Amino acid sequence: MSKIEETPEKVIEDDMLDDSLDFELDDDIGADPEPQRVVPTISSHDESVASSGATATPGTGLQLRSTSSSGDIAKMEYKRCLTADELDAKRIIHPDMKSREAFNTFRELRTKLLKISQGDNFIIMVSSVVPKGGASFFSLNLASAFAFDESKTALLIECNLRNPCQHDVLEVDSDVGLRDYLADAVVDLEEIICDSGIERLRLCPAGRNREVFKEFFTTDRMREFIELVRRRYSDRFVFIDAPSVDDTDAQILAELSDYVLLVVPYGGVEETQITDAIDVMGEEKVVGIVLNNIP
């Protein structure tokens, strides 16, 4: 999870080309001066902005590098910004919220996780022990907590293909999402990483491809995608909103993640279910269990 300095010669598969690099910065690296496309407000910390007009130009052999600087982050721009009231309505924590309890809890969790990872970025999977346990709610808020920190960014990946809800909650209207990306090599990375309406938080929605029989997460493309998002920016923390542990997807995703966090709904599971879930996920990966939705 440390900075990975990619050698300039390293060529990445066309699919993964990131064409939306900002050319305003980092002249010293010798970026190709020709602009691939003209998008005036793109910062280096974006793979893409899901805005109309963004097109991908494959095959340019661009160099990729991982950067991080608060300047970069500061320059991340958003189409829209959710207001405090909207956030309240969506049950998303924010610094101005009235009841501080949840707010503090998430921040505490953030601190603890950072301690565990020793400050490095990580990929953490959030999964509920039983369906409808609140993993989506939790992963969104945890990602937000990380996004509060001005030196960090968060990427929330919607992997609950059964009931993907993040894009609804955040009102992200995207034609393409992760499924599309995994199914079709034509789809570019920048197309699926979207603005969430929250500062420093990006969403990768599940997408509309409804081919449920297709194995999405075991593909090489998925693995590469994960590696890419992990290594790209050292200050970006990745949150995977996974289905409940009984879904095999959860197990697959757990393998791809660094950490697993289990969500237990109040009055919803027996002890044995928790222990089974820990076994399935792998005891070494589980870093936390949260009892959610206490009345």
Place this chain on the structure above:
Amino acid sequence: MAQPIPMDQLIKLVFKEVAVRRTMVTVIFVIVSLLVLGAGFVLPKKYTASTTIAANNSNIIAPLMEGAAVPTEMDVSEEAVIEVVFSRRLRDQLLEYGGWLDEDLSQIDRERLLESIKDRTIITKESANLIKIKYVDSDPVRSFKVTQKLATLYVAESGQSKREESQEAYDFIDKQVKAYEAKLKEAERKMSAFKAKNEDALPGTGDSIGSRIENLKLSIEKMDQEVKEAKIRKKSLEKQLSGEVKVTASFLKENQYRGRISELQGQLDALRLSYHDTYPDIVRIKKQIADLEGSIEGEVGQRDPNAGSAANNDMGFMGDGGATPANLSQQMRGQLSETKTLIATLNGRKEQARKSLARERDRAGRVRLVESKIDELVRDYEVNKELYKDLLQRREMARISMHLDIEKQGLKFSVQEPAALPLVPTGLRFLHILMLGPLIGLVLPIAIIYVLLAFLDSRIRLEAGVTFVAPKGVMVSTIKHMISPQEQRSHRRGSWLIAFVVMLVLMAYVVAGGLKFMQVI
């Protein structure tokens, strides 16, 4: 749960759960409250009347008769009272008095009615001689009347059945007495029949036989003894006789010696005339004489000194004719034959005696058998006689008790506390229902939830529960339910609705209470 939840936390959980499931709680509250209210209207009132009956034994006769008669102690257990009061005879009286026979009732209906009356009759024993009868009915007047009737019926009936009881007791004993009389007669008859059959087996014969046997034994012994003596005598006689022969022979020898000595003496004298004592012939003759004297001594010595004959005597030898050897041995021979005869006689008698003895012993055996049989019969008889005497005594006592009861002395029943008309219904009053209804309605769902959480639902609701299963090093935290403004608004609306519904229910109670109150008045 691996561990039970501590009580204080459990209570908090219950309240939380009630808040979460407030809709269900409200619904249950409403249903239960309205049901209870409805029941209050529908359920009939109950009136209870009660009366106490005392069994008093306190009059003069009782102590007097103590020991002589046994005044019937009435069995005053609750079951017994019910038995009496609801007996076949009295049932119809009861039904009529209670006004139930105004409408025609089939047999089955009657039975059912009686069963329900029985169920509503409560009889308790207040103390050793107090019985309390309580009866519950929806009609106060009927409650009063029936209770009263129960008491009077019981008192009358007890008296009657007491009399019957003593009569029955007397009859029973009388029958027993007669039975034993017959038994005794039979036993006597048996005894006399037996005695007649075994005449020689009269009591006492045993003894006489015994003594006879003893006598016989003694005489046999005596005879034995005599025989022995006779035999000894015989032996000695025989010995003597054979000795006598020897003695006579010895006498002869002695005579011979003496004759020889005289001869020699003559020779000696002749020689002595001519010669000196030292003359060899004289010496020779003296020696011969000495030898012969020695032989004579020897002969004398040989002869039995107790020969019993005077023949030892030189003098007797030649003396009176009574004690000659020939006489003596004749005498002795006579004695011997006498003795022999005696022995034979004795033996004969002994043989007879033995035969008699055997006979007597036989008889003795028979007599023993008979005697034991008689003993048996006598025992039977004696036992029966004792019982008979005892029964006679008891019959007398029973007779007196019977008369006591007939004249109504002894145990008496009376109504201690008469029944009163119940004015106020017993049991759950409407007022109680008013208060209880909503309370139950509230408590019931809470209780259900409590039971659910404490025993039935083991799903995790506490951080401790998660920490318990979490492996070491895994963080555990909790998130409270985050409520959006929209949710809050709808929650509030819900609260108002619930409050409203509860208010409605309570108002229903108030209205019902008011109506009831006014009706009563």
